Amino acid sequence: MTIQYDNKSFVIDGKRVFLNSAAIHYFRMPKEEWRDVLTKAKLAGMNCIDTYFAWNVHEAEEGSFNFEGDYDCGAFIDLCAELGLWVIARPGPFICAEWDFGGYPWWLSTKENMQYRIDHEEHLRYVFRYFDQLLPIISSRQLTKGGNVILVQVENEYGYLAESERGKNYMRLLRDGMLARGIEVPLITCVGGAEETIECANFWSGAKHHYNQLVTKQPDTPKLVTEFWTGWFEHWGGSAALQKTELLYENRMLETIAAGFDGINHYMFYGGTNFGSYGGRTVGSSDIFMITSYDYDAPLNEYGRTTEKYYSAKKLSQFTGVMSSFLLESQEADVSSIKASGGLAIAGLQMDEQRLLFVENKKEERDSFFITLHDELTLPITLEAGQMIPVLNRINVMDGLSLTMGGYLIGNESYANRQVLIISGGKGQRLSVLLEAVDELEWTASDYPSVRYTWHNERQLLLDLYSFEEPQLITMKVNGRLVELVVLNAESTKQAWRVSHSTADWIIGCKDISITAEGVLEGAQDDSRTTLYIDEQSSSFSYNSPASLSSRNTMTQAEVPQLTSWSSSQVMLSSPCGIVLQRPVGFAEFGQEAGYLLYSHELHCDHAGETTIAISALQDPVRVYVNGKEQGFIRDVGAGSIRLQLPQGRNQLQFLVQHMGRLNFSPYLGEEKGISGAVYKDADVVDFRSGWQLENAMVDLSQVNAVGDTKTLKKTWHMEAGKRVLLVGAISLPLKINGVNVELEGYANWFKFHTADLTSYLQAGSNAFEMEYVASPIDRLQLIVCDEQHRLDPWQVVSLGDLQVSERSASSQQKGGPAWQRCSFTWSQADMPTHARLKLRLTGMSKGFIRLNGRNLGRYWQVGPQEDYKLPLAWLNDGINTLELFDEQGRLPHRVKLLFDNHTSMPWTELKSHVLI
Secondary structure (H helix, E strand, O other): OOEEEOOOOEEEOOEEEOEEEEEEOHHHOOHHHHHHHHHHHHHOOOOEEEEEOOHHHHOOEOOEOOOOHHHOHHHHHHHHHHOOOEEEEEOOOOOOOOEHHHHOOHHHHHOOOOOOOOOOHHHHHHHHHHHHHHHHHHHOOEHHHOOOEEEEEOOOOHHHOOOOHHHHHHHHHHHHHHHHOOOOOOEEEEOOOOOOOEEEEEEOOOHHHHHHHHHHHOOOOOOEEEEEEOOOOOEOOOOOOOOOOHHHHHHHHHHHHHHOOOEEEEEEEEOOEOOOOOEOEOOOOOOOEEOOEOOOOOOEOOOOOEOHHHHHHHHHHHHHHHHHHHHHHOEEOOOOOOEEOOOEEEEEEEEOOEEEEEEEEOOOOOEEEEEEOHHHOEEEEEEOOOOEEEEEEEEEEEOOEEEEEEOEEEEEEEOOOOEEEEEEOOOOOEEEEEEEEOOOEEOOHHHOOOOEEEEEEOOEEEEEEEOOOOOEEEEEEEOOEEEEEEEEOHHHHHOEEEOOOOOOOEEEOEEEEEEOOOOOEEEEEOOOOOEEEEOOOOEEEEOOOOOOEEEOOOOOOOOOOOOEEEEEEEEOOOOOOOEEEOOOOOHHHHOOOOOEEEEEEEEEEOOOEEEEEEEEEEOOOEEEEEOOEEEEEEOOOEEEEEEEEEOOEEEEEEEEEEOOOOEOOOOOOOOOOOEOOOEEOOOEEEEOOOOEEEOOEEEOOOOOOOOOOOOEEEEEEEEOOOEEEEEEEOOOOOEEEOOEEOOOOOOOOOOOOEEEEOHHHOOOEEEEEEEEOOOOOOOOEEEEEEEHHHEEOOEEEEEHHHOOEEEEEOOOOOOOOOEEEEEEEEEOHHHOOOOOOEEEEOOOOOEEEEEEOOEEEEEEEOOOOOOEEEEOHHHOOOEEEEEEEEEOOOOOOOOOEEEEOHHHHOOOEEEOOOOOO
């Protein structure tokens, strides 16, 4: 098999293909869930799967490679092949993906002077050692070797880093390393390219802009969207990422098609879960740590369930599948001669006399419009507020027949005995459909009393249809061939499935569809609609009849397991038994991948009083204890501080730190996690956002400011001699102190968080600051002022697993302090609903992590937006299961419970046959 390309598309075995690709990561779900998720992608019209390969799951420990079980990426590619799906492989080594360390293994950060994403010799030695293990798995499954891998990506989004000769060389070395290891299919890049690769684009909006950029760079290559962002990630303490609605999603897809792209990879199509400690951290404020869910507001949610976006993706993929020949041969159309009602924006593509228009309602309410096309034909169309739809103008649907309409053509099946056209209208709308035959067109109007019609001549029939809830089946003959027109409204379009199964090719009338590994076709039928089956023999309706269906799930009121009889173990902070060190060390230096570290220091106070404790280098939130009692929480990272009340005498100061994920996207990969800098008492903290002067006005960067052309902010600050001074927060460059530029290696103004030690730039007395204005308001810009005479050392550092515990009753009065909560529950798979999904709701808990039968399910932090946590059924025992919660504040789990998701209550049936009526 071969794959070639030109400026129009990729060509597989001599046939042009429009790539409808679904981004699905094998490492974000159990292997047992792969088939269902991939099948859902196939049923949505996807012909390709895009996946990253996460180095850190395959080489979690240096030199020990794992390509088995949930990480058997070769089996994942093979399953895609079994389902008839091509694969785009993205092996990194950097993958971003909101995944810890961007996919790099943690132990790489223990190597002295390691440099990432650059032509650093030792870095490349480890990368190529990993490639020696991974690339043969990909290479042996290439299309050119009888497999299904059609494209391989070099690195990822490298253009977001500043270009340099070393960077270009790095990309060349990666490219050559892939070629040397047997990669034969085309190499691609995204957001920044390398010579002899096809550069692609990542975006959500501005499709035409991105298309034009690619045309300018590489006029002779296909134009693929490697990441069309279907939603967005979420972070602890943020809002739910629901801004990309299904209407916007659908519009943006149409804009991308209209721009001329020949492939769309939906990132993500299914997001999955950041199990264990694999959730990453990204740019912005100091503490944007990924939640455990990677739902992404994607077409398939975290539990693999269909969403409104899924139905939009399915409709658009069915549409592009039908229209692919036109889309890949057409050119941008001149739409200046088209006359339309006010409030419409129009773009289009054209091939010969065929045109595909994209019309958008710019009004704030639903409205009806008119658009005048060929031969003065005026077509009425109705659009929702802000909606975009395609308008087909003389699109050839079979030899001797063209179609003009405002809406979607989602199916065009050519059988020996007939042609079946499936068209989709809106909700409660009329749909005007013009059929034009080359020779004769026969239709019996009296058979369809609900259809209004106009014969323009004996070869042109205009149908005025209403979008009923029930599918409509209209038959006619065109040039002697039977043609069936299936008319769907918005809701029945969601329930239109091209299953390509022995039961039928299409089933219309099921809310959801599944195909098991044994090939059993299952459906969740809509009792309010008659089901339409389409196959090579006929198109026929069926009632939801016991004679035609074999029930597999009658939903016999299955009860969700109850969580009772909790036991509790208090973590003993008073007697840590860790390693004594002169200074605190981070996770990597301590030799620990993730989890928790406890830092302890004995602090003597001559008298009771308040002090500010400052930590000069920390990259995770810190829970602070004094003499075993929690005194506060430091959420700021980079450098942080807390005001404490200390009694006279000996005090035990302790910091409990959870590794919250390494940066997955920034100029500063490989940061040391936990606490890795000196700790001071009696520090001063200055909010440095206020008091800036801009010409004759004062600017407070905590507020919204209107700033003109002059961008340089100025202020003065007085320092005492002998102090160490850190500036932390939204620093912007250029920054000058006393006329000297402050250097920040790898600085980028989109990375809105930096920490700089200003000590060497400052002098005792007055200091003049000048800083470029970038934006406001900003979350944080602080000076932390410390005295080396007040530095605290030594420190005792211990891992959570090495701390002693004391049993307590979970029903007792809450004592506070970190604790383990444990309970058991019974799960019987035979008694559970078909396609059940189970989740855990942690109401009333604080922050920690979850274990199920000894497996780490991920972090939790009850600050939102995540409230429920996925419990994969594949990881449950059929019988007794153990659930453990480590909670930093020792909260009691009185309100913790298990829940089924909403889809679990759907009744599923095995679709065996259909009854004709």
